[in-house]
Amino acid sequence: MRRPPFFKEMKMNEEVKDKLIAEAKKAAENAYCPYSGYAVGAAVLTADGKIYSGCNIENASYSLTLCAERVALAKAASDGAKKISAICVYSAGGKMPYPCGACRQFLAEFSDDPDVLATDGKAVEEHKLSELLPHTFR
Numbered sequence: 001m002r003r004p005p006f007f008k009e010m011k012m013n014e015e016v017k018d019k020l021i022a023e024a025k026k027a028a029e030n031a032y033c034p035y036s037g038y039a040v041g042a043a044v045l046t047a048d049g050k051i052y053s054g055c056n057i058e059n060a061s062y063s064l065t066l067c068a069e070r071v072a073l074a075k076a077a078s079d080g081a082k083k084i085s086a087i088c089v090y091s092a093g094g095k096m097p098y099p100c101g102a103c104r105q106f107l108a109e110f111s112d113d114p115d116v117l118a119t120d121g122k123a124v125e126e127h128k129l130s131e132l133l134p135h136t137f138r
């Protein structure tokens, strides 16, 4: 994508981090998870500084379930935002919401090496996608 010469990719700082966590937490309130009971919210930061969020959406045909991360990424991509700088995944469901393998690959499609935050509402872990998905297929 062509960008003006002054374009600076939006990166994480403490303020953006807090906002991403808050948006992911808010998105988890809309989780549709009658089968697992595990509510997840995700928020992505686009390279131009916008935030899109999503929640997990389960289905009676279990394998059709959408993870919160892919919902947030699809919302961003369908709105034209094809470059992601960071993602935050939130769940207070009792275990740390590390993105699943499919979501890691889906995230790789729209990013270089984004920050990946995971929080269970208490601890916040920070990783890089390259750490979670080495030897990424591109």
Ligand code: THU
Pocket (backbone or CB within 6 Å): 033, 036, 038, 040, 055, 056, 057, 058, 065, 066, 067, 068, 069, 089, 097, 098, 099, 100
């Ligand atoms: N889930 C997510 O939405 N994101 C994750 O990072 C892990 C798992 C969802 C999928 C399913 O609805 C539920 O959590 C249990 O696996």
